[in-house]
Amino acid sequence: MRRRTYQWLYPVVGFVFILAVWQAYVDWSQISKIVLPSPADIVRTSISRYDLLLRETWPTALESIYGFALAVLIGIPMAVAIANSRVLNLSLYPILIAMQSVPKVAVAPIILVWFGLGLQSKLAIAFLVAFFPIVVDTATGLRATPQGLLELARSLKASAWQTFWKVQFPAALPFVFSGAKVAITLAVIGAVIGEFVGSVQGLGNLLLSANSQLNSPLAWAALVWLSVLGIVLFAAVALLERLLIPWASTSSH
Amino acid sequence: MAAASRGQSQSAPEPFGTFRHVRKLFELPGRPDVVAIEDISFDLPDGKLVSLLGPSGCGKTTFLKIVGGLIPASGGIIQIGGTEVREPHEDFGMAFQQPNLMPWRTVLSNVLFPMEIRRESGQSVRRRAQELLNLVGLTEFENAYPSQLSGGMQQRAALCRALVHEPKLLLMDEPFGALDELTRMEMQDLLLEIRSRTEATTMLVTHSIAEAVYLSDIVVVFSKRPAVVADFFEVGLPYPRTTAMRYSPEFTALEHRAGRALGIIR
Numbered sequence: 472m473r474r475r476t477y478q479w480l481y482p483v484v485g486f487v488f489i490l491a492v493w494q495a496y497v498d499w500s501q502i503s504k505i506v507l508p509s510p511a512d513i514v515r516t517s518i519s520r521y522d523l524l525l526r527e528t529w530p531t532a533l534e535s536i537y538g539f540a541l542a543v544l545i546g547i548p549m550a551v552a553i554a555n556s557r558v559l560n561l562s563l564y565p566i567l568i569a570m571q572s573v574p575k576v577a578v579a580p581i582i583l584v585w586f587g588l589g590l591q592s593k594l595a596i597a598f599l600v601a602f603f604p605i606v607v608d609t610a611t612g613l614r615a616t617p618q619g620l621l622e623l624a625r626s627l628k629a630s631a632w633q634t635f636w637k638v639q640f641p642a643a644l645p646f647v648f649s650g651a652k653v654a655i656t657l658a659v660i661g662a663v664i665g666e667f668v669g670s671v672q673g674l675g676n677l678l679l680s681a682n683s684q685l686n687s688p689l690a691w692a693a694l695v696w697l698s699v700l701g702i703v704l705f706a707a708v709a710l711l712e713r714l715l716i717p718w719a720s721t722s723s724h
Numbered sequence: 725m726a727a728a729s730r731g732q733s734q735s736a737p738e739p740f741g742t743f744r745h746v747r748k749l750f751e752l753p754g755r756p757d758v759v760a761i762e763d764i765s766f767d768l769p770d771g772k773l774v775s776l777l778g779p780s781g782c783g784k785t786t787f788l789k790i791v792g793g794l795i796p797a798s799g800g801i802i803q804i805g806g807t808e809v810r811e812p813h814e815d816f817g818m819a820f821q822q823p824n825l826m827p828w829r830t831v832l833s834n835v836l837f838p839m840e841i842r843r844e845s846g847q848s849v850r851r852r853a854q855e856l857l858n859l860v861g862l863t864e865f866e867n868a869y870p871s872q873l874s875g876g877m878q879q880r881a882a883l884c885r886a887l888v889h890e891p892k893l894l895l896m897d898e899p900f901g902a903l904d905e906l907t908r909m910e911m912q913d914l915l916l917e918i919r920s921r922t923e924a925t926t927m928l929v930t931h932s933i934a935e936a937v938y939l940s941d942i943v944v945v946f947s948k949r950p951a952v953v954a955d956f957f958e959v960g961l962p963y964p965r966t967t968a969m970r971y972s973p974e975f976t977a978l979e980h981r982a983g984r985a986l987g988i989i990r
Binding site: 617619620622623624625626627628629633637638641642644716718719 | 792793794811812813814816818820822824826827828837838840841842869871
């Protein structure tokens with residue numbers, strides 16, 4: 472019990488140590504702010520320019536969330552189809568794998584041509600990267616239904632519909648969430664890729680423009696805000712997991 | 725065929741279940757077929773507890789699943805209540821070696837699962853589930869999740885689930901096999917107590933000689949695979965059974981008989 476209470480201290484201590492070394496190095500070496508701003512510089516900029524950073528956070532957050540939501544809405548039904556139909560499994564799975572091996576950064580310019588500089592193109596790229604883990608993990612989960620539960624359902628003459636909704640799907644939920652947790656962090660990356668390739672707003676866009684103006688502290692501050700955005704979105708999905716399937720976390724501890 | 729004739733010689737009313745020359749082979753691609761069950765014939769009298777006793781892998785679980793309609797036989801006659809078994813039946817209840825509780829449902833909700841599948845709900849259904857949980861001593865754990873329960877408690881909840889729809893035939897596949905010895909003996913007494921209140925005919929698979937003799941009206945001993953009936957005998961000890969009976973000469977004699985049928989005592 473004692474051990475667990477203080478567990479969070481370890482990463483904090485490690486993090487503080489790295490920041491201290493970084494700060495000491497910048498102070499000692501008198502390295503240019505453009506090459507490497509100190510942690511203090513980055514924090515100062517994060518706070519002083521917080522209105523700008525916050526304004527640019529919203530578009531990136533929305534692009535990520537919408538792309539993720541679309542990946543869930545399309546990915547889960549597709550996983551259900553794949554898991555329950557041999558034909559669909561055989562025909563769709565190889566296409567999915569092929570799609571996944573196409574580098575999304577390379578596809579981004581094409582998507583920009585299709586959807587323009589606005590929200591839609593970022594949403595599409597975020598969707599593309601978030602889609603795969605959700606489909607694969609959900610399909611895996613649906614196929615991993617414990618044999619005993621399926622046998623129980625059969626002994627009770629449950630219909631296919633009842634077996635799916637009352638047994639297969641709930642049993643797959645932990646897998647769905649582990650896919651969703653990977654997907655949400657990928658969605659943020661997808662949104663930033665989209666912004667890099669072409670956009671007029673967002674944290675990725677801000678990072679690029681600050682960089683081109685040699686305003687490194689602002690670029691680094693944008694990076695920090697991006698990381699925080701990723702962590703917050705991840706935590707939101709993890710929280711949803713704990714609320715929706717509390718049984719899964721109690722059994723794993 | 726001694727077993728079959730013994731079953732038929734009882735001039736009792738029509739038996740609840742009839743099994744004649746039941747045979748099962750598994751077809752394996754690229755390999756010769758495996759005969760799991762050679763020839764099983766016996767009668768299942770109404771309201772009795774019958775144990776299928778046999779070595780591991782002898783086909784007794786396969787036989788139980790055939791009776792439950794979960795898998796088809798390769799040949800023979802399997803009749804329950806006068807009709808041929810082809811698929812699972814509403815009047816059957818099954819308990820497996822693993823409790824198979826759904827981790828996302830509370831204990832009460834797990835017990836109510838069969839009723840949900842039959843689209844039956846309401847106060848009386850709920851009350852019946854709660855009575856069963858009370859009978860097995862799980863009232864306080866109604867709203868707990870399976871992961872918060874010990875193995876024995878989970879198996880008790882699974883027993884309630886198998887009984888909640890008042891089945892006419894209760895099929896149990898080594899339900900206490902995964903439990904430690906003391907919990908196992910407790911569960912055996914619990915099963916007998918539940919049985920004294922419900923009339924369900926029960927067929928129980930076990931590989932424990934003592935368990936078969938202690939629980940049953942009738943013991944059917946299966947041979948090694950491919951299974952035939954090696955012996956079929958009535959226990960004849962009165963219910964309620966007590967732990968003291970386990971050490972009586974009659975009990976030991978029956979254990980010896982089963983042991984000889986299994987080929988472990990010569």
